[in-house]
Amino acid sequence: MGAQMENWHFPARYDQSYLPDPDSPYWFPHRETMDPQERDAAVLVRLREVMEYAYSTSTFYRTKWDAAGVKPADITSFEAFEQVPVVTKAEMRESQANHPPFGDYLCCDSSEIHHIHGTSGTTGAPTAFAIGRRDWEVIADNHARILWGMGVRPGDTVFVAALFSLYLGSWGALAGAERLHCRVLPFGAGAQGMTARAVTWLARTKPKAFYATPSYALRLAEVAESEGIDPREFGLQVMFFSGEPGASVPAVRKAIEDAFGATVIDCGTMAEMTPFMSASATAGTPDGMLLWQDIVWHEVCDPDSFRTVPYGSEGTPVYTHLERTSQPMIRLASNDLTRWVLEDNPCGRTYPKLPDGVYGRIDDMIHIRGENVYPTEVDNYLRGVSGYGGEHQIVVRRTGSMDEMIVRAETTHPAGQRDAFERDTGSGLQSLLGVRVTFESVDANTLERAEHKSRRVVDEREHTKR
Ligand code: 8LH
Structure with a gap:
């Protein structure tokens, strides 16, 4: 053999x-x-x-x-x-x-x-x-x-x-x-x-x-x-x-x-x-x-x-x-x-x-209000949205006793014409992930691009703990 x-x-x-x-x-x-x-x-x-x-x-x-x-x-x-x-x-x-x-x-x-x-x-x-x-x-x-x-x-x-x-x-x-x-x-x-x-x-x-x-x-x-x-x-x-x-x-x-x-x-x-x-x-x-x-x-x-x-x-x-x-x-x-x-x-x-x-990594999985969120799910979702500008950031922070998740995504829609994009993308993410999401849009090409491995998650809860 x-x-x-x-x-x-x-x-x-x-x-x-x-x-x-x-x-x-x-x-x-x-x-x-x-x-x-x-x-x-x-x-x-x-x-x-x-x-x-x-x-x-x-x-x-x-x-x-x-x-x-x-x-x-x-x-x-x-x-x-x-x-x-x-x-x-x-x-x-x-x-x-x-x-x-x-x-x-x-x-x-x-x-x-x-x-x-x-x-x-x-x-x-x-x-x-x-x-x-x-x-x-x-x-x-x-x-x-x-x-x-x-x-x-x-x-x-x-x-x-x-x-x-x-x-x-x-x-x-x-x-x-x-x-x-x-x-x-x-x-x-x-x-x-x-x-x-x-x-x-x-x-x-x-x-x-x-x-x-x-x-x-x-x-x-x-x-x-x-x-x-x-x-x-x-x-x-x-x-x-x-x-x-x-x-x-x-x-x-x-x-x-x-x-x-x-x-x-x-x-x-x-x-x-x-x-x-x-x-x-x-x-x-x-x-x-x-x-x-x-x-x-x-x-x-x-x-x-x-x-x-x-x-x-x-x-x-x-x-x-x-x-x-x-x-x-x-x-x-x-x-x-x-x-x-x-x-x-x-x-x-x-x-x-x-x-x-x-x-994903077990330690990159975001535990928020009893739900597990994989950053790759957010990436996968946003790339399917028309008007997505190609880069995003996920910020998790504690406000009072509540954890809050903010997704900040680039858009190609001009300023002043982003209401529908923000509303639909925010609610789409929320129903996909099962947690409340505060969704914000920023101009395309304004978030940092990775030259190596991307780092899109900023978990501010760790900083507040220290
Ligand atoms: C991956 C993948 C993948 C690595 N899909 N996650 O590139 C391979 C080696 C050289 C590498 O990146 O090693 P490093 O720097 O030790 O990182 C290993 C971690 O990178 C691994 O534990 C995963 O979390 C991630 N990774 N290749 C998804 N194809």
């Missing part, structure tokens, strides 16, 4: 010169289309191997599992695996504070480290990611394989329009496209005037594929249009996105498709989980995200018990590396929300799927 799976080893080993048959939609036909139960059985053996490796090379996992009474050798069923305590971001921060800079979950020799990345640290102490040299090659292979699934081929030009700094998104996309023998344009993002320059370079190089965050793609379309250039002229065919919800939010997806005339592909787990593209749609199954279970083991779990929920149900993703030897994550809790299904995929891959993508 395992022997039939192409290049199935731990530690992983891939032939760096391998490319599939040009006519094959699959990079590894067997692994991608095999009976999912057989694949899961091979993964279970692998989970034990990865745990044995982590137990013997890291104090972090040894201490954690000893305290929980978990032994790698006992992981002979998925029920047993679900008893393995999850890793939280707080634990990683603590481990790095006590064992700087990479924490005591660094499982490889520090001489093996090839790249250092990290979180931006805007909301607390940054976390450092150390990625081994061999792991980087394996990540590149995995991402090349997933890009192949999206329809990207050797020789295609791939335009990477995301921050080239600590952020792993851009670097991971670059590594995959390089391994796939593409022509990569590591354009970047975030510097003054760079979006206008991106328009020029896209028009000049006419890439086949493009990578960014979804909000940045919308920003780029606005800038192109303001310069009199139709983004469809770039000739993009595949646009793949990660970093935030958007590519699976129906109205955002449609806005990108309409603006650029390209297929929109959603992908992405977490930076810690690089190869983060292990959740990704494909050319043949472009909606939602497939869980490439032989690269990273994805579970969708109850957020309290961290036991998997049945297919069809909502839960929080929990991720386990199957190939990383530097900082392997074993049951990393994401704090995100999603729903998973296992059904026939049109592309023929036998992976489970997140049909609505990852639709």
